[in-house]
Amino acid sequence: MSSRVINSQAKLTLGPVLYNWPAEQRRDFYFQIADEAPVDVVYIGEVTCSKRAPFFTPFIPEICDRLEKAGKEVVISSLSLVMSKRERKEQHELVQDNPWILEANDLSAIELLKERAHIVGPFVNVYNEDTLDYFYRNGAQRVVLPCELSGKAIERLLASNKNREIEIQAFGRVPLALSARCYHARSHGLSKDGCLYVCEQDPDGMNVETLDGEAFLTVNGTQTMSYTVNNLLAEIVDLNRLGVTHFRLWPQQVDMVRVIETYRAELDGTITHKEGQETLSDLIDFAPFANGFYHGVEGNRLVE
Template identity: 50%
Template sequence: MQLTLGPVLFNWKPEEWRDFYFRIADEAPVDTVVVGEVVCSKRQPFLEEHIPAVVERLAGAGKKVLMGSLVLMSLPRERKAMGELAADDGFMMEVNDLSCLGMLGGRAHAIGPFVNIYNESTAAYFASRGANRICLPPELPLSAIRSIAKSLPDVSFEVFSFGRVPLAISARCYHARLNKLAKDNCKFVCEQDPDGLAVTTLDDEPFLAMNGVQTLSYTCASLLGDIDKLKDAGVSSMRLSPQQCDMVAVAKLYREVIDGKIAVAEGAQKLDQLYPLKKSNGFLFSKPGAAFITDGGDVRRIVPAA
């Protein structure tokens, strides 16, 4: 079982973003790292000067680097930028928007968790177009994951295993609207919430989290206790999504549990200390996504559904 570090979904300060990846390169036991702005193209210019150094540092440390595409392309400049990214054969592209498939022209690529692959035939279609690794959508139950992964043994399958779960993307910017700003003049207010902004119900219960144009779960997905089930289902990599916590320590913790160096219970306790947000794994067991299911199959707790 390998570990993949997904792209940073939030609007972090450019130097913080760069230094985060430098530390990942030097210290984190991850095998693959996805780099690039995938949520909002307006953030991309702030990162561009740092991307070459980040990619070089990661590759030099032996990490496989994937360049992530935008999740939603709606402007000519975005299509142009993704076309240029697809044309660069120095690194494999992770496709998050189907428009990129035509740009790739059949070259080998990865599929990100934002593409709706819900059955074997859809996965086979993407494999026929050049996808050799697929991160399945986080809402899939274990039974579907097993059916899809077992149907294509030559494709590497990955599952979203840590972090606030990406649920939806929109052309409208929630952060801008909340601050009574136009999307085109948002003043990048999303950087005020580098881990997402919690959304509550009318009863003041935490429900979701917003990140600019993106909707995330309030809870943090944790499949730390489900590693053996995922292995048995044919999953070859677990994806960790960067949050505002010590992600090197999170990666080391997952590695230790995978390798059997510490027990799941100890790992879960340490994970709660590293990132105290409520954990969830309900989707994996065909339950509400915000539920947390114990190894015995019992619902340990359900927080407001995400």
């Protein structure tokens, strides 16, 4: 039992699945989360590629019902890069017809949600106090900060935050950049329109190597992500003390229930930090951990 004095009111959130998992598998994943995981907020929706959405969208009402009956707060996440007329139309429909609170991952969605309660997602750049304050005045209930902010930058934002909700990305491969092109399709000699959904072959993303053969980044459709797995287990208690209210765990193809349980136990002080790290190390075998962004160094480094 840890002797740390902490605030167990901190909430854990499960980010939307960023990868192209089969629709039925994703549905069953959320059912398991509803039934077994000690997570407070669950984000659902297609964030990466609008071409994937039709396969999963029919399952969303049933999933939301299951999650809410299990006491989870449900948030619907919007697309992170809106480019086509079809995508703009779908975004308008999402804002108008959706009964759940929305996470806006594109500035156009934030404009549509003006003066309505919503959440600003991690794909919207928030780097200074004035931007943070603007989004709250615009109707944001919570802001998810970008992954590349250092601990000192987060602390400055928290100092000006006036007890509002702030969410930090605490686990999983983090999204770094978006593109109009689909790197996944191009790597298979295909066009974006004729991609054959090849991204489904890489349920945790496709690793990208340097010319020296060193794994460096991960590609997920139109999204560039970190190769390393962000792990802020050692930092979340201090961040909670500073005022971070929510900690996001990105879904990966691992036992996410145990990941969530480990972070919950760390926040509640029911395990030692060493025990928590050993559990995560046993679960994650496809990439090393990193926390460099938080410590103000290269993002792919792990600072003990």
